[in-house]
Amino acid sequence: MINSDTFQFLLAAKQAEIKVLQQLGANCELVSLVSELVHQLQRERGMSNLYLASGSALFGKERQAQLVAVTLQEQSLRQRLQQHYLHKSDARNSSRLLSSVSMALLAMDDLAALREQISLQKISTLASTQAFSRLIHSWQTVVSEAADIASDAEICRLLVVLQHLMRLKELAGQERAWGSIGFAKGDFSADLRERLSELDTAQRQTTEQLLQSATAELAQQWHAQEGSQGSKDLTQLRLMLQQFTDQNCTVPAIADIWYQLATERMDQMQLLQNEITGQLQRQAASKLIEAKQQLDQYQHKLNLPTQHDKTLIHSVLFDPAMPGLYGDASIEQHRLEPAGFSFLYQLLNEQASHINRIQAELAQVKTKAEEHRVQQRAKMWLMQHQNITEPAAHKLLQQQAMSQNCTMTDIARQLLQTN
Amino acid sequence: MINSDTFQFLLAAKQAEIKVLQQLGANCELVSLVSELVHQLQRERGMSNLYLASGSALFGKERQAQLVAVTLQEQSLRQRLQQHYLHKSDARNSSRLLSSVSMALLAMDDLAALREQISLQKISTLASTQAFSRLIHSWQTVVSEAADIASDAEICRLLVVLQHLMRLKELAGQERAWGSIGFAKGDFSADLRERLSELDTAQRQTTEQLLQSATAELAQQWHAQEGSQGSKDLTQLRLMLQQFTDQNCTVPAIADIWYQLATERMDQMQLLQNEITGQLQRQAASKLIEAKQQLDQYQHKLNLPTQHDKTLIHSVLFDPAMPGLYGDASIEQHRLEPAGFSFLYQLLNEQASHINRIQAELAQVKTKAEEHRVQQRAKMWLMQHQNITEPAAHKLLQQQAMSQNCTMTDIARQLLQTN
Structure with a gap:
């Protein structure tokens, strides 16, 4: 028994993604x-x-x-x-x-x-x-x-x-x-x-x-x-x-x-x-x-009349892969027959891992950019407070990083945190 | 001579902030x-x-x-x-x-x-x-x-x-x-x-x-x-x-x-x-x-007829505080008389520093939350790959951090990066 809200929110999630991409x-x-x-x-x-x-x-x-x-x-x-x-x-x-x-x-x-x-x-x-x-x-x-x-x-x-x-x-x-x-x-x-x-x-x-x-x-x-x-x-x-x-x-x-x-x-x-x-x-x-095609696919799947009958109940609540009970790894699972998941649950899992993948990739790129920004901010601070030029500030960070055996970002962070 | 687009974009920036807050x-x-x-x-x-x-x-x-x-x-x-x-x-x-x-x-x-x-x-x-x-x-x-x-x-x-x-x-x-x-x-x-x-x-x-x-x-x-x-x-x-x-x-x-x-x-x-x-x-x-009040204030200021006459040209282009030329700190500045900035430039500077402050505060909170998330992810990895419970995974991270004299987040990052 799947409530129509659930469909609507899955579609709305995709539509939100599309708007962001636009x-x-x-x-x-x-x-x-x-x-x-x-x-x-x-x-x-x-x-x-x-x-x-x-x-x-x-x-x-x-x-x-x-x-x-x-x-x-x-x-x-x-x-x-x-x-x-x-x-x-x-x-x-x-x-x-x-x-x-x-x-x-x-x-x-x-x-x-x-x-x-x-x-x-x-x-x-x-x-x-x-x-x-x-x-x-x-x-x-x-x-x-x-x-x-x-x-x-x-x-x-x-x-x-x-x-x-x-x-x-x-x-x-x-x-x-x-x-x-x-x-x-x-x-x-x-x-x-x-x-x-x-x-x-x-x-x-x-x-x-x-x-x-x-x-x-x-x-x-x-x-x-x-x-x-x-x-x-x-x-x-x-x-x-x-x-x-x-x-x-x-x-x-x-x-x-x-x-x-x-x-x-x-x-x-x-x-x-x-x-x-x-x-x-x-x-x-x-x-x-790509996102629009995925939305079309979702809508197509949701409109297939036979799919609703195949839907299995309890998919989320009895999915051993779904976290819930603390330290649950070793516990015997309540199984439903026939084994398998409803198509909507599959779609949702696909969407969730799609979002997680995008987030993880983005986080990686942003971390790099953030490191660059921290270095720039530290240089600005040095320029203002030690009255030196940007190349001199860059050199200072570089030398400190080498002498302390860490990255320039580490040095920049220390500098910004202590000042 | 201020183009009306400039007003419009300042207002649109505030409206965007309001929509996000809604x-x-x-x-x-x-x-x-x-x-x-x-x-x-x-x-x-x-x-x-x-x-x-x-x-x-x-x-x-x-x-x-x-x-x-x-x-x-x-x-x-x-x-x-x-x-x-x-x-x-x-x-x-x-x-x-x-x-x-x-x-x-x-x-x-x-x-x-x-x-x-x-x-x-x-x-x-x-x-x-x-x-x-x-x-x-x-x-x-x-x-x-x-x-x-x-x-x-x-x-x-x-x-x-x-x-x-x-x-x-x-x-x-x-x-x-x-x-x-x-x-x-x-x-x-x-x-x-x-x-x-x-x-x-x-x-x-x-x-x-x-x-x-x-x-x-x-x-x-x-x-x-x-x-x-x-x-x-x-x-x-x-x-x-x-x-x-x-x-x-x-x-x-x-x-x-x-x-x-x-x-x-x-x-x-x-x-x-x-x-x-x-x-x-x-x-x-x-x-x-607060954001709506700021928008009202902006609109009020923009509608004051006398303000337009007081507007000084070249505010941005000749503001020594505005970055531009590389290593420019020591260079003599071209000054405009009378000294001062146009009210719109002031508003924009206020808005920019408002946004920067919000961003900086948010970044601090997010960093903390991100550290927590990294720890959680590292624990999940340990639970799955070493077949241990969450408390055991937590203890493992804690022990490593103590023995290596660094934070649990550092250990968690190392673990996620090398695996």
Whole structure:
């Protein structure tokens, strides 16, 4: 005798899973659009620097064209945002994600005024670079939030990879900007060289994190890209910049090459990002289709008239595999004839182990991401309280971990707990 | 120049938080009803045992009255379930919670058949106890799932306390059942005494966990309750049972006292549970009111016409506190006059730190709960693979932790990772 509520709740559980997957799909699409917008903003930052540094002589046209490209990308992002997050009554919006979106939108609202200051040469290249970097950071936060709230292991892993790749590309973008500022001033001061060296180190560290979470295929693509002639030439240029003394004068031709090579590398990285955002959207779509098929199957099975007769009572209450009595392993079981379970009980068991599997996979990915986050938070604390840079903070954690023979996460946790 | 999207997303973020709190409130109400249903089922289990053991001579009337009490409680639970989880289009149902609900409902569907077997004396007291215990366990799983998915630290903590208390009460219920079986048979075999001793140990362990997560106030109530004359008398009886040899004959009068004292203790525990479920519902309601008030405040601020004029541009892009450029701590900042932030930026910062605080608090509670879960999983593994009981598995973990000078959670993690 099976109550119809039981069916309804099994179906509702599946429907809840489907709604979560629909939201996950929308978040994956959002992240793809954010990745592209950040790419365009990074281009605008670079061109704005060259425009500012040349006293409006260079890159005027290119910059105007780039403003249009950013605006177009912004429009399609805003449109999607409205469709998916504001005008859907059953959207399972995350307060965290939307809060980060509104912060990024607020930053975007200030872009017009920033552009005006640039056009009028009323802002330094440094201040402009800072402003663009904050804007880009606000969009990166949206991607981290999306990764944090992702409810599927594979998609969460892809989002973490994307997060690392976006961070890496942003470090490359800042390296390009600092290099351009140096060339424009004709002065690579010790401070500037130190900064470029730190960005190089940070890129190595982020690459390590990227490769830890990336699939073998993606890692291969990454290595192929970093092994290209352009990347090698860029490495040569980096070494050259580090040789410059304070008095060195630089050749404008090298400035062009620097900008072009750095830009080429960033474009390559963007292709990799597109690869990942494509995978994200395909994964989200296929998980959704799978869940919908399961729902159809459930409904089909529940509608089969003969199935009800075959139903055996007492399936749950007399299933030895079902926990209940404490220390029950050795006790003789009450058996029902004929042995077997009702189909509904089977479905429920399938659904329960499906959920458990998803949870376990997700927990594993989240633990890794959480470890990364703990390290980042510990570094931030060190930066603020010991007044040191991020690379120095990273090194400090690393050294402590080595001397105490434990992981950097252990050290980071200790630090955060005791402070 | 602030785009109206930015407002909309700030409001949508708050609305998302409100929807999550509404669902949390529904889950708290569900858990309260489950706690009461389990209490009634435990009473039915006890009476059914006495009815079976006496060959239908005793507790016939009491049992019939109890069936009605269970049915009434079941009806109000089912009604609430339908209202909150099936007939609300905007419900943010959790697939995990609903899946556990459907499993528990399926178990409930079998209760009628179990009762029939009991009425006809076609089932042993042991098999009946097993069946009731599985049914109760399936409802306890609903409470654990609710705790797992709770998005508020204080409510999550209360749910964890409730979980421990329900487990403790169930162990007490099983102790009552085994004692009753022993008295009915007039035989406390070594096996039965071992079982009672294990349940005693398990109750001590669970009490430890309960007191670790409970507030000082609740801990005090618990100690007061365990210090009552009834509880002391029960402890005396426990010691007496352990003295019985296999040949001992027991006196029926003691059986009555055992049942009454154990029942009294369980009723006291239920009062504590009611206290907690009351707190849960009040907490959920007050968090919801708070969030709604914040939304009202936001809307009020956004509607103030003068505020728009005071808005300062570039707030995000030129805020030194906003991360962006790598290693940016020492760089001179581009300042805007007059210094200050737009009210919307303030609201967003408030909202972001509100979310961060909630997340951090929740993470702390979840970490504790996760440690408990890891320990439980490791025990399960040991029970299955070394064919030992739960108390033995607990002891094993404890001994290893002591000998390796680390926590039981560390040992449990190692075990799960290497197996």
